[in-house]
Amino acid sequence: MTSQWDGDLIEVADEAREALSVRRPVVALESTIISHGLPRPENLRVATEVESIVRTHGAVPATIAILDGRIHVGLAPEELEQVATRDDIVKVSLRDIATLVARSGSGATTVAATSHIASLVGIRVFATGGLGGVHRQARDSWDESADLSTLAATPMTVVCSGVKSILDVGATLERLETYNVGVLGYGTDRFPGFYLTDSGHPVDWSVTSPAEVADVMRSRSALRVTSGLVVANPLPDSEQLDPDLHDRVLEEGLRLASSRNVKGKDVTPFLLDYFHRSTHGRSLEVNERIILRNAELAARIAVADVARAADGT
Ligand code: PSU
Numbered sequence: 218m219t220s221q222w223d224g225d226l227i228e229v230a231d232e233a234r235e236a237l238s239v240r241r242p243v244v245a246l247e248s249t250i251i252s253h254g255l256p257r258p259e260n261l262r263v264a265t266e267v268e269s270i271v272r273t274h275g276a277v278p279a280t281i282a283i284l285d286g287r288i289h290v291g292l293a294p295e296e297l298e299q300v301a302t303r304d305d306i307v308k309v310s311l312r313d314i315a316t317l318v319a320r321s322g323s324g325a326t327t328v329a330a331t332s333h334i335a336s337l338v339g340i341r342v343f344a345t346g347g348l349g350g351v352h353r354q355a356r357d358s359w360d361e362s363a364d365l366s367t368l369a370a371t372p373m374t375v376v377c378s379g380v381k382s383i384l385d386v387g388a389t390l391e392r393l394e395t396y397n398v399g400v401l402g403y404g405t406d407r408f409p410g411f412y413l414t415d416s417g418h419p420v421d422w423s424v425t426s427p428a429e430v431a432d433v434m435r436s437r438s439a440l441r442v443t444s445g446l447v448v449a450n451p452l453p454d455s456e457q458l459d460p461d462l463h464d465r466v467l468e469e470g471l472r473l474a475s476s477r478n479v480k481g482k483d484v485t486p487f488l489l490d491y492f493h494r495s496t497h498g499r500s501l502e503v504n505e506r507i508i509l510r511n512a513e514l515a516a517r518i519a520v521a522d523v524a525r526a527a528d529g530t
């Protein structure tokens with residue numbers, strides 16, 4: 218593959234580079250979830266397990282992060298450990314990448330930043346837990362994640378379990394529609410509610426196999442649809458967080474965030490941490506399950522996508 222990116226800025230790990238050059242399946246993974254979305258030390262264990270589940274299902278994992286001014290696509294084990302343990306890792310959205318690189322800083326990439334970099338190097342599938350979205354009270358705060366506007370312009374297939382209930386799910390779905398981001402329910406016609414199986418909102422399209430997702434990806438490419446595609450993968454009912462516990466903790470967390478005047482990019486990490494502590498780790502277990510299931514599905518979609526391309530069908 219001819220490199221269309223600056224090799225001084227972006228370092229694609231050997232395994233991912235080789236896979237991309239011979240069109241073997243690769244799955245991008247974000248790093249904000251490791252540095253800011255999960256507590257230590259579980260974060261490193263989960264990040265490692267996520268990579269291994271991608272491998273088990275036939276794809277090469279490429280976790281994306283910025284270390285000392287270099288953008289890494291695919292991390293060696295000690296680099297993954299740095300992302301999970303260093304205190305100077307900042308949360309990096311797409312707008313921050315260039316500044317951080319120019320200053321030789323280190324950061325963990327959000328869905329927006331990860332999608333942009335992954336797309337630049339030719340990766341088509343990305344797994345995460347939950348997408349950023351429109352915050353509650355966005356009418357006053359204007360807080361809407363750049364994940365949405367980035368997916369408007371980035372042809373990435375993102376496997377996630379919807380958006381966290383700390384957000385305004387209905388408004389987020391409306392914005393995804395405005396931005397031409399496709400949404401497919403995987404085995405469901407309901408949009409998942411991250412910790413909960415069903416957010417209470419429907420989706421227009423549902424699919425039941427990785428091959429079906431690959432078909433949609435192929436049609437989108439052929440039609441030059443350059444926006445993203447969200448594959449919304451719900452937890453089975455039996456594995457979701459207890460809905461009563463969920464509603465209670467959510468209400469308390471939102472009240473605390475507002476009384477402590479938590480704002481901007483700190484809101485999501487604050488509420489996630491509140492959830493993990495207030496459910497005594499139960500939300501963390503559910504969160505882990507979600508990420509692992511999404512990594513598995515993303516690997517199977519990447520495999521199907523490559524198989525479709527090889528068929529030429
Ligand atoms: N949702 C989660 N866990 C996370 C995030 C979202 O359940 O860790 C992270 C992702 O990296 C996402 C980012 O891209 O938060 C969105 O942050 P913001 O709302 O500041 O754009």
Ligand code: MN
Pocket residue numbers: 360361362363481482
């Ligand atoms: Mn925000």
